[in-house]
Amino acid sequence: SQKIEQNSEALNIQEGKTATLTCNYTNYSPAYLQWYRQDPGRGPVFLLLIRENEKEKRKERLKVTFDTTLKQSLFHITASQPADSATYLCALYTGGFKTIFGAGTRLFVKA
Amino acid sequence: NAGVTQTPKFRVLKTGQSMTLLCAQDMNHEYMYWYRQDPGMGLRLIHYSVGEGTTAKGEVPDGYNVSRLKKQNFLLGLESAAPSQTSVYFCASNFGRLSTGELFFGEGSRLTVL
Numbered sequence: 323s324q325k326i327e328q329n330s331e332a333l334n335i336q337e338g339k340t341a342t343l344t345c346n347y348t349n350y351s352p353a354y355l356q357w358y359r360q361d362p363g364r365g366p367v368f369l370l371l372i373r374e375n376e377k378e379k380r381k382e383r384l385k386v387t388f389d390t391t392l393k394q395s396l397f398h399i400t401a402s403q404p405a406d407s408a409t410y411l412c413a414l415y416t417g418g419f420k421t422i423f424g425a426g427t428r429l430f431v432k433a
Numbered sequence: 434n435a436g437v438t439q440t441p442k443f444r445v446l447k448t449g450q451s452m453t454l455l456c457a458q459d460m461n462h463e464y465m466y467w468y469r470q471d472p473g474m475g476l477r478l479i480h481y482s483v484g485e486g487t488t489a490k491g492e493v494p495d496g497y498n499v500s501r502l503k504k505q506n507f508l509l510g511l512e513s514a515a516p517s518q519t520s521v522y523f524c525a526s527n528f529g530r531l532s533t534g535e536l537f538f539g540e541g542s543r544l545t546v547l
Contacts, residue, residue, distance in 0.1 A: 326475065354533050365437075365523055365538030366476070411475070415534030419464060419483065419491075423475035 324349045328412050328424035335402055336432055343397040343427045345412030355388055355395050358411040360426065366411055402431045435459050439524050439539035446514045446546045454509040454542050456524030464529035465507040466491075466536070467499060469520040476523065482507055483529060514546045 327346045335341050345355070354373055358366035372379045372388045372395065379386045385398040399406050412424040437458045446452055458465065464483055468476040478491030482501040496518060498510045507526075511518060521543050525536040 330473065356534065356536075358536075363541070365525075365540045366536070367538070368535045371533055371535065413536075417534075418530050419466070419478075419481045419489070421478075421534055421536060423468075423477075425473055425475045 324414060324416070324422050326412055326414060326422055326424040328410075328427045330425060330427070332428040332430060334430045334432065337403060339402055341399040341402045341406065341429055341431070343410050343412075343429065345395040345397065345424055347393050347395075347412075347414055350390075350393060350414060350416075353417050354415045355386070356413040356415055356421070357384075357386060357395075357397050358413060360409045360411055362409075369410075371415070399429075402429075404431045404433050407431050437524055437526055437537050437539040439522075439542050441542060442540065443543050444545070446511075446544065448515060448546060450514050451510070451512050452514065452544075453511075454522055454524075454544075456507045456509070456539060457505055458507075458524075458526040458537070459505065460526060460537065461504070462526035462528055462537070463504075464527050465501065466525045467497070467507065467509045468523045468525060469493065470523060470541075471520050479509065479522075511544075514544075516546045518544065519546045520544060 325348045354371045356371040357369045360366040387396045409426040411426045414422045466481045467479040480499040485504040524539040
């Protein structure tokens with residue numbers, strides 16, 4: 323079965339630094355890898371996705387990479403701000419109705 | 434721009450009681466989903482619907498029922514609540530197989546079963 327793993331430990335970084343979150347997956351069928359942001363007590367919000375045949379995708383201060391050999395995606399937030407503090411979810415969309423979510427990594431950005 | 438709206442936001446039940454969670458979306462999405470989120474675990478799919486009048490089981494369907502009588506609404510029912518159903522429930526929707534799978538979520542319904 324398909325499985326996604328994200329670092330369960332919280333990531334603490336200083337404002338202005340780059341935050342890097344990791345998503346590893348197994349038994350993956352090609353489609354899309356997505357990243358969502360979830361604030362406490364709120365629903366997840368879609369941020370961006372990367373296709374299997376893409377190596378890198380950028381959106382403002384966000385960058386996602388996709389290495390299908392390592393079966394890994396990295397999610398970067400450059401020039402991080404305290405407002406970036408949240409839980410970030412990685413998800414695999416394999417088509418149709420099926421999206422598999424990781425448990426998420428909490429990010430704390432200190433001023 | 435309401436998006437996906439869930440009611441109620443909070444509910445406390447006693448074991449054996451029943452209840453219905455309501456979800457409404459105003460984006461004309463074909464697909465709708467119910468997920469549960471528990472600490473340390475990823476969102477898990479309970480049931481989903483690919484169109485009005487259709488429903489299907491997801492990963493963890495036991496103890497739940499759903500209905501989709503109208504395209505914009507998706508109801509999740511618990512006939513006899515159990516403490517193991519204490520969780521945060523999220524409704525989501527999207528355009529389904531013709532899309533890149535981006536999901537639009539509601540704000541969640543926190544359910545506690547005593």
